[in-house]
Structures are given as structure tokens and as C-alpha cells.
């Protein structure tokens with residue numbers, strides 16, 4: 076059911092959360108929270124996204140706030156630590172924010188850095204996790220095919236669980252997968268799912284072994300779970316650097332998937348200095364609970380965005396609402 080725009084806006088709260096470490100170029104994460112009949116929900120497309128892309132995120136927010144979620148098949152979700160493109164010396168202190176995590180996802184291919192920086196960072200993660208730890212790397216589509224092949228060779232000695240979105244296109248992923256198959260390192264698709272016109276194209280092309288899925292960009296828990304089912308590939312549910320409210324949406328998606336063989340990228344509340352919930356969905360014993368956190372009004376007040384940013388976000392909600400309304404009418 077599509078709530079009235081006035082209903083959405085009447086409970087909206089725009090928040091601005093300071094982060095402990097720069098991640099994907101930001102140090103402050105902004106989000107709009109709404110309280111629907113099912114509980115609190117979140118709309119937080121990255122600020123540079125256009126309205127067409129952001130509309131899927133509003134669809135997701137409405138889905139989680141106004142429609143009963145899918146029945147959970149588990150009550151806790153094992154999570155990975157997320158290591159930004161930091162100096163190797165910082166790795167141990169970042170890992171410490173993810174107590175009990177046996178898996179780390181390490182950002183690589185950061186503009187302005189070198190492969191040697193990536194090797195040093197991944198090496199530090201392997202040293203910290205020990206031989207039993209699982210390490211995946213995420214290049215966010217920033218390598219070309221040859222760079223990706225070279226980098227996978229350089230990083231393979233640290234034993235990679237998979238390499239996430241090494242290159243930009245589905246064709247490149249398919250070719251890289253072919254080139255590195257003998258090494259036994261799977262290729263995961265992220266941007267090729269969440270930013271593609273057709274999120275299933277990468278699976279259909281046989282270009283990935285694993286899908287990384289995020290609830291907000293894929294239109295919400297129901298639509299993301301349908302995409303996973305149709306793709307027929309193992310899925311890793313990951314965050315969009317959401318507040319605890321958006322992370323709860325991801326946790327409900329992960330909880331509803333019939334198979335969950337990989338740890339999920341849902342530990343990222345650990346990146347915030349403060350969160351909107353009294354009991355933030357932070358990792359404990361390597362997992363987060365499947366729950367809707369209680370949002371504190373004192374925290375919403377303390378973390379409230381200023382007038383200009385609030386107006387900017389609410390305008391965005393209005394524009395995206397029109398797009399969601401139109402797509403439903405089709």
C-alpha cells in the first residue's frame with residue numbers, strides 16, 4: 076500500500092550522523108526516517124544519486140514501514156567487518172569495532188592509492204584475523220580488466236573469499252571470471268546488481284558467482300528477495316551505510332533468504348560516532364540481531380540535520396514520491 080505523501084512527511088525526521096572514518100568519500104551520513112504502521116523505516120540514497128535511482132530507495136522505505144516484512148528464518152545475521160581504504164596501521168583499530176567478526180571486507184583500488192597500498196592493507200587484515208579469517212576485497216568497479224587480473228594475482232596469497240565488483244561492466248566481469256577461474260577465487264557483483272537497469276542481467280550472463288544485494292537500492296525487502304530467488308546465486312546482504320533503521324531492513328532481508336552461506340555486510344553501524352537507536356544494531360559476537368531497533372526521540376533531536384539540509388531532503392522525498400506513485404500506476 077502506498078501511504079499518502081502527507082503521512083510520510085508528517086513523521087519524517089532528517090538526521091546527520093558523523094562517521095568515525097571517511098568511507099566512500101563521506102564523513103557524515105544523512106538519512107530521512109519515517110514512522111509507518113510497521114515501525115521506523117529509512118530513506119537514504121547517497122546525495123549524488125538522481126531521482127530515478129533514489130526512487131527505488133523510497134520504495135524500499137515504504138515497503139519496510141507500511142508492509143509486513145517477510146517471515147524471518149533466523150534471528151541473528153553473521154556480519155563482516157568493513158575496512159575502508161585506510162593505512163595498514165589503522166586496520167587493527169577498525170577491526171576492533173566488529174567484535175567476533177571472522178570475515179573482513181577490504182576496500183581496494185581507491186583512487187590516488189597503489190596496488191602496494193592494497194596489498195599492505197590486506198596483509199594487515201590477514202595478520203589480524205589469522206588463517207581462519209575470511210577476506211573479501213571490494214574494488215567498486217575501479218579496475219580495468221588487466222588491472223583486475225594483476226591485482227587478484229597480487230592479493231591471492233592472502234586467500235580471498237571473493238573479489239567484489241572488480242570491473243565495471245558485465246562483459247568485463249565475465250571475462251575476468253574466466254581468466255581467474257583456475258585460481259578458485261569467485262567474483263561477486265554489487266554495482267552490476269544495484270545500479271543496473273536489469274539487476275538480473277549479471278546472473279543471466281554467468282558473469283558472477285555471488286550477488287551482493289542491498290535492500291534500499293533494490294526497492295526493499297520483498298523486491299530484493301525476489302531478485303535473489305530469480306538469480307539463483309548465493310547472496311550477501313550488505314548495507315548502504317544506513318542508520319540502525321536501514322540496517323534492520325537489511326537484516327530482515329537476510330533473515331528471509333532461504334540460504335545464507337556468507338557473512339553479511341551489515342555491521343556498518345560501527346562506522347558511526349552516534350546512531351539513532353538506543354540499542355544500535357552493532358555487531359556483537361560477529362553478528363547483529365534481526366530486530367527493529369527502538370528509535371530514541373532524544374537522539375533524533377540531537378542528530379537532527381540543519382534547516383537547509385532538512386529542506387533539501389524533504390524536497391527529494393516529494394520528487395521521489397511522485398516517481399514511485401507513477402511507477403505503481405503503470
Ligand SMILES: O=C(O)CCC(=O)C1=CC=C[C@@H](O)[C@@H]1C(=O)O
Nearest residue numbers: 099157180313314315316340343
Ligand atoms: O558490505 C559491507 O561490508 C559494507 C557496505 C559497503 O561496503 C558499501 C555500502 C554502500 C556503498 C558502497 O560503496 C559499499 C559497497 O560498495 O559495497
Ligand SMILES: [Mg+2]
Nearest residue numbers: 213239240265
Ligand atoms: Mg561493493
